[in-house]
Amino acid sequence: MSQPSVVLGVSGSVAAYRAADLARDLMRAGFTVRVCLTDAAERFVSRELFEALTSQPCLQDVFEEPERGRMAHIDWARQASVIVVAPATANTLVKLGFGLGDDMLTTLVLASERPLVVAPAMNPTMFTNAHVVEALERLRKQGATVVEPAEGDVACGENGQGKLASAATIVHAALTASIRSSRWTGKRILITSGPTYEPIDDVRFVGNRSSGKMGEALARAARMMGAEVAVVSGPVAVQYPAGARVVRVQTAQAMLDAALAELPGSDLVIGAAAVADYRPIEKQSGKMRRTHDRIDLTLVRNPDVLGTLVAEARNSGRNTRFIAFAAEPSDGLEIARQKRVSKGVDAIVVNDVSRSDVGFGTEDNELAWIGPTGEATSGKRSKLECALWLLERAAELP
Ligand SMILES: Cc1cc2nc3c(=O)[nH]c(=O)nc-3n(C[C@H](O)[C@H](O)[C@H](O)COP(=O)(O)O)c2cc1C
Structure with missing residues (x-):
């Protein structure tokens, strides 16, 4: 495997001088280190210092191109296993938390799919500033590691919390993030996501409340962990990561057909879609008129998408792992345990749909994992954090 590489972002804190030692320690830990400075950082430490230490060019201005004709922010973002911002100023943290890209460092982070580690360093009053606190919370929810200042x-x-963490702590966080970033490298993950719409007529359908947010989070987490990702998605408004291949479908049958086409070569299949169990027996053409007092809608059972994929993989002798999502009320764990066996999947992940603060359409989730070697719960976290948690467990499936 090629050497892991880190982009070390240095922003304008007095602690910028400690980034020189940090760069050396990251190199000793096995990383190729490339440094990106903010303009304020350059007032404290020079580019030449880092170029001499790392034997790599530094970046500072957003229009710089060390290699002519190649956009450096995209190039560096693609090549990095991890981005570490240390020291991270209040200003840079708030920009990162809210998605600004007005200098090279923040633009580079926006262009990256890989794990982000931030190590704040600032005056204690700045560290408890509401905007900084909110930015850090947002970054955590987006899967970033925050290395708490001492x-x-x-x-x-002043005295208080705000000193840049030790180089050893930051290197440890970078190594952990780097392991995470390569956890699924070279593997292919297929995710089904969102609801299916089963047409009644040309304008109406039978559907459900799945938003696709969990599927989106899984796709982002899988990209962050190095996987090649394919998503077969029902109709949703979410934005899947650009690095994922997305096939859009409407009905359960179309989802099954698309997923079967994507199955070969998949190492892991995650059935996060809320596939409609039943569909209207036939679709009326045009728009049904309001002429009857009562109409009866007959529904017939849809194919079992994940069940069919499992059977297909097992029949063809493919060593594909399967994880099913089950939307169950809080007392549904026993049903889920039975489903794991009857569906022939490796693990089943239960969403508690009786709660209003997690599950369908919400930003957070809480997952219960029922696997071949035991059970665990994620605790309430953002859907992206849940997805990272799930993919860590999935990587350890026997
Ligand atoms: C001497 C000096 C020390 C500073 N130290 C810090 C610091 O430790 N943390 C911080 O968040 N800001 C600090 N600042 C303020 C930042 O440099 C300032 O907000 C700057 O705009 C940050 O830009 P950047 O985030 O692009 O690097 C310091 C400013 C000066 C003049």
């Missing part, structure tokens, strides 16, 4: 005397003479 308590003690800071450069401005």
